Amino acid sequence: MRAHVAAVYRAGMANGSDRMSVEQLAERVGMTVRTIRFYAGRGLIPPPVREGRNGYYGLDHLARLELVRELQAHGFTLSAIEGYLERLPADATPQDVALQRTMLAPWLPDLPETVSRADLESRTGRTLSDDDLEVLVALRVVEPTPDEDVFRVAPAHLSVGVALVDLGLPLDAAVAAERVFETHARQIAEELTEVFRDQVWPHYRESGERPEAMTAMVEQFKPLTVQALVTAYESAVDETKRAIVRRRT
Template identity: 55%
Template sequence: MAQAPGPDEDLMTLDELTTRVGTTVRTLRFWTSKGLVPPPIRHGRSGYYTADHVARLELVQELQAHGFTLAAIEGHLAQLPPDATPEDIALHRTLLAPWMPESPVEMTRAELERRASRPLDDDDLGTLVALGIVHPGPDGLAGGQLRVAVSQLGVGLGLLELGFPREAALAAGEVYAAHGRAIAEELYALFRDRVWPRYRGDADAADRLREVVERLKPLSVASLVNAYESAMEEKRREAVDRRAATR
């Protein structure tokens, strides 16, 4: 739901809104019908739009530009608090963009097999889906188009060659998703409470914050990898010690 406008907040007409965000009236009405953008605020028989509509539209455009499907965009927007302000949404969008995964490449199953240099049966495709490397199109795996994270395809094919079981891929995906959400929530709170106030009010606040996140991303990824490797090594040593103690 759109935030009620404040007494000094500028209201925009439909044409003014579409011009500002660079979309068409038809697209805006379609997104509104799908619940991605709240309906206009009614003053009599006329509808008007606020900064809340602008922020949500720009977030939808950002997600769409990175290859998110309509269903994925709906799911992402559903995670926003119902009382999120335009500033909250703008901050979310600023923090989100540098962490976006690569845009998937659309290809047919035959094209995927040519790229893999091997035939792929349904079990193979199921494992690649479980690993998050292949995403079925609207018609499922049997349909025409698949969306493929090509930079990760080599890793997935290597795991297939090693006989990596699909049930393990599914379980690992659940672990990654659960812990990824927890890390994202804590980092988002950190930026919102400790970093954003430093830049809020600056004319280029969003651009500066985006650059901070861009520069921090390699360090964050390296820190997560190091923490994972250290924890796995610790678990390996614990397992060795337990086996030694039972001999």
């Protein structure tokens, strides 16, 4: 399969102008020359096109290296990355590979602020016990870090989380609610991923749209998805309440 990928790539690059030396490719992708050659040796990218003693790289190399970098950011090991790339179609174009990377891009940004426990207590205006912090973690208002006295915080939700702590929300209830959110969020994520993989991605591939167009569409889809989930949840809660009342009458 790797030989076929290389042959397809050489044919596509033969009359193209998007040629880079390994140094230019390294600068563009933000890797060292040594790393690129190591990845080439492992078969993560096709070999360069040779012209005499010189080897040239193109957009396919760039797209695949950017995909490798995205997979690394998601915690994939090198062997897992190799397996992922092996499953790409042999005739995948740079645009196809870029679309794969778009599908892997984080759906939401990281929590925006990192603060110490002292700063967190200063913001909340109260001392936070270990149980209080566990409730906030379960509610995903704060997120622990390897440093036990440092947390990543969602400032917009902090006051609401602390209000629930002050109202005495039991830790067990917060943890149980988090499990419900996690279970159903995973199911929603898997089903939405299937929609993008089976319906959106093929459409963009067949239409010849640039990967940037799909990236922009995904960005626009995010807030709509959040609002749709909130609306559906509110409707479901109201219907559940009505069903409980009907059963009791």
